[in-house]
Amino acid sequence: MKSVLITGANRGLGLGMVKYITKQNTAHKIIATCRNVSEELKTLAVENKNLVILNLDLKNTSSFDEVSSAVSKIVGSQGLNLLINNAGVTTKFTKIGFLKTEQLMDNLIVNTIAPIMLTKSLVPVLKQAADANNNEPMGAQRAAVINLSSILGSIAQNDQGGFYPYRCSKAALNAATKSMSIDLKKENILVASMHPGWVRTDMGGKNAPLDVETSVSGMLNTIYKLGEGDTGKFLNYDGTELPW
Numbered sequence: 001m002k003s004v005l006i007t008g009a010n011r012g013l014g015l016g017m018v019k020y021i022t023k024q025n026t027a028h029k030i031i032a033t034c035r036n037v038s039e040e041l042k043t044l045a046v047e048n049k050n051l052v053i054l055n056l057d058l059k060n061t062s063s064f065d066e067v068s069s070a071v072s073k074i075v076g077s078q079g080l081n082l083l084i085n086n087a088g089v090t091t092k093f094t095k096i097g098f099l100k101t102e103q104l105m106d107n108l109i110v111n112t113i114a115p116i117m118l119t120k121s122l123v124p125v126l127k128q129a130a131d132a133n134n135n136e137p138m139g140a141q142r143a144a145v146i147n148l149s150s151i152l153g154s155i156a157q158n159d160q161g162g163f164y165p166y167r168c169s170k171a172a173l174n175a176a177t178k179s180m181s182i183d184l185k186k187e188n189i190l191v192a193s194m195h196p197g198w199v200r201t202d203m204g205g206k207n208a209p210l211d212v213e214t215s216v217s218g219m220l221n222t223i224y225k226l227g228e229g230d231t232g233k234f235l236n237y238d239g240t241e242l243p244w
């Protein structure tokens with residue numbers, strides 16, 4: 001893989017992915033976007049010259065075309081091989097009686113609208129990579145978009161209720177994954193939704209069973225193996241298929 005862009009790369013799973021990719025040396029260019037640069041990410045960029053940090057607040061959707069131009073300059077004529085829409089937010093468990101409009105809006109803008117609109121802005125550079133690598137089969141070696149979803153976005157597996165803002169935003173993201181996979185197939189861009197497992201990050205909390213390294217290595221090794229038959233799927237971090 002020549003290039004990868006990861007959103008929300010300053011902490012949690014995004015930072016874990018940057019660490020894993022730099023350690024495994026599996027990308028020529030890593031573009032880490034975040035709205036608050038962490039010391040850990042800064043240090044990684046000093047140690048790895050192929051790591052570029054771009055400032056990006058995902059609520060600022062009007063900046064996405066500018067970000068796309070910056071990405072284009074970084075990746076050049078080879079385009080962008082892999083976009084990982086990782087950044088996300090959640091609200092605490094919300095029963096219907098306690099729900100607030102702002103919680104729904106906040107989760108929708110970051111978890112659904114931003115990944116859709118960022119992907120839209122980056123389609124030209126993804127298409128460039130798909131065309132530049134037309135000797136490769138469909139997948140991350142050519143061009144792919146991975147949307148970090150959640151099992152809480154699965155309608156089929158919802159037997160607990162609640163979590164309206166988060167569940168709705170991730171179910172809507174899954175719907176977008178499906179449409180993107182159909183619309184971008186002719187451009188040879190693979191699109192899939194992925195659940196990272198329940199992971200010990202700020203979002204997942206201390207009681208989560210998985211550590212960041214296990215989730216990230218599972219996700220990235222799954223992503224590297226995806227092929228044409230996987231576009232439009234909802235996958236667990238270990239590669240097993242999940243119900244919508």
Ligand SMILES: NC(=O)c1ccc[n+]([C@@H]2O[C@H](COP(=O)([O-])OP(=O)(O)OC[C@H]3O[C@@H](n4cnc5c(N)ncnc54)[C@H](OP(=O)(O)O)[C@@H]3O)[C@@H](O)[C@H]2O)c1
Nearest residue numbers: 008012013057058059086087088150198199201202203204
């Ligand atoms: N951890 C789990 O158990 C779990 C389970 C299922 C799905 N997921 C999904 O996995 C992804 C990563 O989760 P995580 O556990 O790593 O969460 P996390 O530790 O809470 O990190 C969230 C990341 O998203 C970024 N972010 C939030 N709002 C943003 C905005 N407006 N603009 C730019 N960046 C923004 C944060 O940046 P700041 O530091 O600037 O806030 C941070 O980098 C999310 O999409 C999440 O829904 C996680």
